[in-house]
Amino acid sequence: MQVRGLFLLVVLVLVAATSEAGKNKKDKVKKNGSECEDWRWGPCTPNSKDCGFGYREGTCKEETKKLKCKIPCNWKKEFGADCKYKFESWGGCDAATGLKARSGTLKKALYNAECQETIQVTKPCSPKAKSKSKARKGKGKD
Secondary structure (H helix, E strand, O other), rough: OOOHHHHHHHHHHHHHHHHHHHHHHHHHHHHHOOOOOOOOOOOEEOOOOOEEEEEEEEEEEEEEEEEEEEEEOOOOOOOOEEEEEEOOOOOOOOOOOOOEEEEEEEEEHHOOOOOOOEEEEEEEEOOOEEEEEHOOOOOOOO
C-alpha cells in the first residue's frame, strides 16, 4: 500500500511540474513576441529569380515583421505556394493536346492567402514505357 501511495504522489508531482513548465513557455512567447493577434501576411517573395529562399512581410496595427520562407522551384506558379490543395488522381491522356489533367479542392490557405476554391492543373502525358524485351536484348542468348 505504501509503494502505491508513493507512486501516485510522484505521478502527481510530475503532472504539476509539466503543466507549470507549459505555462512558462506560453508566457515567454507573449513577452518576446507581439501582443497583436490580427496579423496580415503578404506572399512569399524570393530573394532572387522566381523561386528559392525569401521573406514574407506581415503587418498588424503599427507593427511589421518579416518571416523566412521558401518557394520550391518546381512549384505551380499559377496558384502559389501558400494555397494547399487536395488533388484527385490524374485523368487519362488527351491525344489532341498531349496533356493529362486533374483538379484540386482547397484544403488550407496559409498566411491569409487569397486562393481559388478549386483549380485544374495539367502536365504532359508520359511517353510510352519501354518494353522489357528491349532491355533484355543480348542477355542470355549466345
